[in-house]
Amino acid sequence: MTSALEFDDVHAGYGPFRALFGVSLSVAPGEAVALVGSNGAGKTTVARVASGLVRPTAGAVSVGGVAMTGARPYRFAQAGVAHAVEGRSVFATLSVEENLTLSFRRVRGRAGVRGGLDQAYESFPALARRRHQRAGNLSGGEQRMLSMARVMVEVPAVLIADELSLGLAPKIVAELYDDLSRLRAAGTALLVVEQLVGHALELCDRVAVLDHGSVSWTGSSSDARGILAAGGLMGAGLAGVGPTGQAPLDHEKAGL
Amino acid sequence: MATDSSSVGADFLRAVLQGAPPGAVYALVALGFVLTYQTSGVFNLAFGAQAYVSAAMYFKARLIWGWPTVWAVLLSVVVLAPLVGLTLEVLIFKHLRSASAVSKLVVAIGLAVALPNLFDIIASFKPASGVTPVGVVPGGADVFYSVFGLYRFSRNELVDMGVALVAVIGLGAVFRFSPIGLRMRAVVESARMTELNGIAASRVAAFSWALSSLFAGVAGVLIAPRFNTLGSSDFFSLMVVAIAAAAVGSLASLPLALAGGLGLGIVIAELNTFLPRWGTDSAWVRTVQDNLTPSVPFLVLFAVLALVPGIRRVQGAGDPLAGVEPPPTARAGRPDPRRALAMRLLGAVVVIGGGVVVLTRGDQLWVYQVTQAVVIAIIFLSVTVITGTGGQISLCQGAFAAIGACTVYQLAVRYDMSVLVAMLLGGLVAAAVGAILSLPVRRLGGIWTAIATLAFAYFFDAVMIKLSWVGGGAASLLRGTAVPRPTLGPWDLSHEKAFLVFAAVVLAVVAAAVVALRSGTFGRSLIALRGSEVGAQSIGISAARTRLTAFAVSAFIAGLGGGLLAISQRDVNYGANFTPFAALFWTVLVVALGSRSVPGALIAAAAFALFEPLVLDGAVVGWLTRERHPLPSLFPIDGKWLFILFGLAAIQFARHPEGLVEYGLSGRSRPARPDRPRGRRSPNTDSAAAGDAAASDQRPAMRGNRS
Incomplete structure (x- = not known):
């Protein structure tokens, strides 16, 4: 079966700074994978490579079985990758409606924009009330809502959600994760980058742990939860596990 | 103009009509300026230079080659102007998307100096005095239409006003309501985020530059008849006036830029009408009039900048994805000390040797040139x-x-x-x-x-x-x-x-x-x-x-x-x-060669005063070849190359703000080998060990609690 998104030994970085050292990862269609790891582990870089923002210096990236290595970000988007970037992910100088129009217009053409807008406003009534406001004037939660509205209407093949919960109230985070699970039900493959591991584990089937620019552990969410329960903190638990997945046992021995 | 109706109302109205044509000219440039700023995010001080290029091309085609108006307009406005814009975008601004606004401004200043000279050389264009630029309508400056018997508009003036009005409506509509306008605005905020929406940002930006440059061409050709002789410095000062008009609309609004331009023209005309009326009685009004009228645009611009706090915030939101391509890091540490010492010694030898040669053997001309270099330094x-x-x-x-x-x-x-x-x-x-x-x-x-x-x-x-x-x-x-x-x-x-x-x-x-x-x-x-x-x-x-x-x-x-x-x-x-335009080149030169160090300024001064006699006139080559007339066909090279070379050199400010001299001397710290830099494993194991240590520190306590 072809993966919705596949990394094969990807190396990447920023100018002289290397961030990823041979990341291999795959997300099956309709699957949800949580990417966890400490600050500076390279999670955001993985997300950026997955949407073409950062070109890998070595290795290969494919989307839906089509090789995309080195392609421009708009090709990734046209291939069905949506990327909700960390922090502000809307155009602050454009109005709410213009933000939505920008993405609907490309996919649906002139005639389809109206329908897309109606659908978005129906799902997110808060946006309808603010449709002519500059998106930069929205609250953080509303900005997130706006970027979710785009993908909820125009369901992508792959959604990369980078730190969705950052700086938001717990109630809003819960709503966002509800949206994500609805997307998943609609068939979108999810790559969820998150520091709040709890939500991510609940949503996702699999977990990949990123440590110093490479994947140090992958496994099912339930395994990950077990390790978390045993190890407590991220730093002591998941990030400390060995690449083979055998490490938890050692830890427990050490604990005894 | 000698109408007898001297009522205040008639005079006021006449001044409004009289101020409208120059106001329309300011508005044309202001519109283009706002358009460039809004579609490319560049505070394009080279706009005047672009307008000059099209005006000069039109002048050349029309008056020197004798082409008919239509073909001359097609060449200078429809073909050349967008081509210049596309070239700038592809060669320069495409690579500066995440550069700071100030860096782009410096690049634009460099272009403002380089572009007109580059055009003059490529097209072997010399602004001929005595031949007045002509407009696009026959008899533009000679056929008049009277309005209410108060003021007579020339055909050129009517065309200017008409185009300004059409442009503000047309461009405004494109910009606000069309899909491409939306995309252009999105690209200005963040090219990368636009791409994440599946839109090829580079194509949108290319279109933006072509469109705004087309408008620079339109403005250039239309306003050229205002000048007796075409000169790039006049276009530059006209642009500064237009910036005042654009500032009225916070550089964001096309209708306000139009209003600002017309307002400036009318205010100046009103001052010119009413101040002399009172000036006959008291002499000081006369002084005020002489000085106030020409300074109105600059006072307005300064006042808007100083008094309207909102304008500082119109720079818009920064690109949230600017971190994807971080600016190059400053040189890590100092250059190799031996190398620095060698360069210092070499510099001292050149300065002392040059000084001795000039003082003992230099003729009057060379002593003068070197003195200029020292003072300019x-x-x-x-x-x-x-x-x-x-x-x-x-x-x-x-x-x-x-x-x-x-x-x-x-x-x-x-x-x-x-x-x-x-x-x-x-x-x-x-x-x-x-x-x-x-x-x-x-x-x-x-x-x-x-x-x-x-x-x-x-x-x-x-x-x-x-x-x-x-x-x-x-x-x-x-x-x-x-x-x-x-x-x-x-x-x-x-x-x-x-x-x-x-x-x-x-x-x-x-x-x-x-x-x-x-x-x-x-x-x-x-x-x-x-x-x-x-x-x-x-x-x-x-x-x-x-x-x-x-x-x-x-x-x-x-x-x-x-x-x-x-x-x-x-x-x-x-x-x-x-003059301001001459001094613009000072900044360009120092910034290009190195604004951060004293040697940078010294070399810039040497380039300013000595580049032309030494290099362009062939003196160095002459000394090297010991020929009296070396390569007579090549030398002297046109002095305009000075402006072109260093204007273009200022472009690298965006990437290397330390300037050519320091950048050249630094020996460019190369990144470690891209694939597997040394020492990557050690922090990994270190932190893992630290994590383990932390874990084993905590665990006994936790177990203690449990038991």
């Missing part, structure tokens, strides 16, 4: 202080230098003061002006400092220099602005070589002061501010006070250098030395 050090150390782009260094020069002239001629004392006083006067100027400017920061100082430079050029107590007024027109050479103890400085030595000593003192200043507390504070204003303030540095001092110090140095320049040339020579 002092002025350039003022750019080192304000731009290199302070990180502020000041475009009024020419005005500061002129203040110093005029002070020397006034004090020496009127009060018979020693010119050397006058030179120091000139520096102090300039410093005082600089300090006062910095009061409204210092909080602006970024591109707005550059624009406000540009407004001041043009204000000085339009008003101050013409006052009798500054530039000498009518007296200077008759007798020139002669400045005597001083004697210093036993040395008579009217001797050229003695003066060269004196200037070199002054330069050495100023250079030493700049070095000391930079490594002292004040310099560190400035560098901290340049790095991060918020960060600097958080450690107790007052941005306002530091910037005020920086402006004052920089103005002092510029004033001192300007005074010395006047003494060396025995005349102020304002028109040749200090």
Whole structure:
């Protein structure tokens, strides 16, 4: 079966700074994978490579079985990758409606924009009330809502959600994760980058742990939860596990 | 114009009609300027240069080749103008998307200097005096249409106004309501985020540049008939006037830019109508009228910048994805000490050797050229202080230098003061002006400092220099602005070589002061501010006070250098030395070669004064080949190459703000091998070990709790 998104030994970085050292990862269609790891582990870089923002210096990236290595970000988007970037992910100088129009217009053409807008406003009534406001004037939660509205209407093949919960109230985070699970039900493959591991584990089937620019552990969410329960903190638990997945046992021995 | 109806109402209305055509011209340029700013995010000071290129092409095709109007317009406006824009986008601005607004501004200033000269050389175009540029309609300047019997519009004026009106509606509609307008605005905010929406940002940006450049061409061809002779500096000053109109609409609104342009034209016409009416009674009104009218645009621009706080925020939101392509890091550490020592020795040998050769064997011309280089170097050090150390782009260094020069002239001629004392006083006067100027400017920061100082430079050029107590007024027109050479103890400085030595000593003192200043507390504070204003303030540095001092110090140095320049040339020579457009090139040159170090400023000064005689006229090649007439067909190379080369060199400021000299000497610290840099494993294992240690620290306690 072809993966919705596949990394094969990807190396990447920023100018002289290397961030990823041979990341291999795959997300099956309709699957949800949580990417966890400490600050500076390279999670955001993985997300950026997955949407073409950062070109890998070595290795290969494919989307839906089509090789995309080195392609421009708009090709990734046209291939069905949506990327909700960390922090502000809307155009602050454009109005709410213009933000939505920008993405609907490309996919649906002139005639389809109206329908897309109606659908978005129906799902997110808060946006309808603010449709002519500059998106930069929205609250953080509303900005997130706006970027979710785009993908909820125009369901992508792959959604990369980078730190969705950052700086938001717990109630809003819960709503966002509800949206994500609805997307998943609609068939979108999810790559969820998150520091709040709890939500991510609940949503996702699999977990990949990123440590110093490479994947140090992958496994099912339930395994990950077990390790978390045993190890407590991220730093002591998941990030400390060995690449083979055998490490938890050692830890427990050490604990005894 | 001699109508007898002298009622106030009729006069008012006539002035409105009279002000509309020049207002429409300001509006045309202002619209183009706003369009470029909004679609490309570049504060495009090269807009005037682009307009000049199209106007000159039209002039050449129409009047020299004798083409019919339609073909000339097609070539100059429809083909050439967008082509220039596309070239700029593809070669330059495409690669600067995540650069700061100030960097892009500097690049645009470099282009403003380079583009007109490049066109003149490629098209072998010489602005011919005596041949007036023609408009696009037959008999444009000769056929008039009367309105209410109050004012007669020429055909050209009607075309200008019509195009401005159509443009504001058409462009406004495209910009606000069309899909491409939406995409252009999205790309300005963040090209990368636009791409994440599946839109090819590079194509949108190319379209933006083509469109705004097309409009630059339209404006250029339409406004050319206002000038008797085509000159790029006139287009540049017209653009500064237009920026005032654009600023009225916060550089964001096309209709407000149109209103601003028309408003400026009408206000000036009203002043011209009503001030003389009262001026017949009292003389002071007359003075106000003479000085106020030409300064209105610059006063408006300055007032908008200083008084409307909102304009500083219209820069819009930064690209949230700018971190994807971080700016290149500054050189890590200092260059190799042996290499630095070698370069220093080489520099000393060149300076001393050159000095000895010039002083012993140089003829009068070479002594003069080298003296110019030495004196200009002092002025350039003022750019080192304000731009290199302070990180502020000041475009009024020419005005500061002129203040110093005029002070020397006034004090020496009127009060018979020693010119050397006058030179120091000139520096102090300039410093005082600089300090006062910095009061409204210092909080602006970024591109707005550059624009406000540009407004001041043009204000000085339009008003101050013409006052009798500054530039000498009518007296200077008759007798020139002669400045005597001083004697210093036993040395008579009217001797050229003695003066060269004196200037070199002054330069050495100023250079030493700049070095000391930079490594002292004040310099560190400035560098901290340049790095991060918020960060600097958080450690107790007052941005306002530091910037005020920086402006004052920089103005002092510029004033001192300007005074010395006047003494060396025995005349102020304002028109040749200090005009705003000429001084623009100073900044370009220093920034291109290295605004952060003293050697950078020295080499820039050498390039300014000596590049043409040494390189372009073939002197160096002549010495090397020992031929009397080397390559006669090649030399002398056109002096315009000076502007082209260094204008284009200023482009690298966006990537290497330290300048060519320092960048060239640094030996470019290369990144470690891209694939697997050494030592990557060690932090990994270190932190893992630390994690384990932390874990084993905690675990016993937890177990203890449980048991």
